[in-house]
Amino acid sequence: MEGHFSSLTAERLAIDDGLIFTIDCWFQVQLVESDSKNTVAMIYSTGGLSSSQ
Numbered sequence: 506m507e508g509h510f511s512s513l514t515a516e517r518l519a520i521d522d523g524l525i526f527t528i529d530c531w532f533q534v535q536l537v538e539s540d541s542k543n544t545v546a547m548i549y550s551t552g553g554l555s556s557s558q
Contacts, residue, residue: 517548520539
């Protein structure tokens, strides 16, 4: 992906890339950690990050 992204988007893309790598290597995901509360909220939310969170 090319362009300029917010830190939230960059964090989400990094987590996605890490999970894809993990799956491709047949590793079992035990835990995903992030220092971004908003990224974690976005991952667990069915509708993404909303203004109410």
